[in-house]
Amino acid sequence: MVKKLTDDNFKKETSNGFSLVAFIASWCPPCNRQAPVIDELDSEVGKLITVGRLDTD
Numbered sequence: 361m362v363k364k365l366t367d368d369n370f371k372k373e374t375s376n377g378f379s380l381v382a383f384i385a386s387w388c389p390p391c392n393r394q395a396p397v398i399d400e401l402d403s404e405v406g407k408l409i410t411v412g413r414l415d416t417d
Contacts, residue, residue, distance in 0.1 A: 361402065361406070362382075362398055362399060362402045362406075362411050362412060362413055363410065363411065363412035363413070364412070364413060365381065365412040365413060365414040366414070370414065373410055373412060374410055374412070376410070377408075377409060377410065378408075378409040378410070379409060379410040379411075379412065380398075380401065380405075380409055380410070380411045380412070381412050381413070381414055382394065382398050382412070382413045382414070383414050383416050384413050384414070384415055384416065385415065385416055385417045386415060386417065387417070398411065398413065
């Protein structure tokens with residue numbers, strides 16, 4: 361499951377090993393189109409790295 365990152369948990373969640381972070385905005389069409397790709401990456405490599413989304417709004 362892709363982690364929901366925030367200002368409060370970002371450092372803790374990304375400090376161990378490798379991380380893939382998608383910086384998104386809910387109103388952004390390209391961000392919304394990439395969501396399924398991020399979900400698929402998480403299902404493939406989520407056990408090896410941290411995969412998360414950070415809403416920049």
